Amino acid sequence: MKKVWGAMLLLMGLAMFFTIPSKARQIQEIRELSGGTVLLMKFCFYLISILLMGGGIQKLKGNTDEDS
DSSP states (O other): OHHHHHHHHHHHHHHHHHHHHHHHHHHHTOTTSOHHHHHHHHHHHHHHHHHHHHHHHHHHHSOSSOOO
8 A cells, every 4th residue: 555655646746847847937936926936835835846756656666564
């Protein structure tokens, strides 16, 4: 079961990583947001996606003895 969760985390992290540029363009279309706010949001989104991928890799490389 850990491998399933690991694969799901890894795939969601990758999907999020590749959709950030298009979502950032949509966010930039909002005129009320400054450039610094958009950069902060992009940083946070990239950080979340990297953490998801790291968690997925950790689950995939984790103990193969336990399958719970």
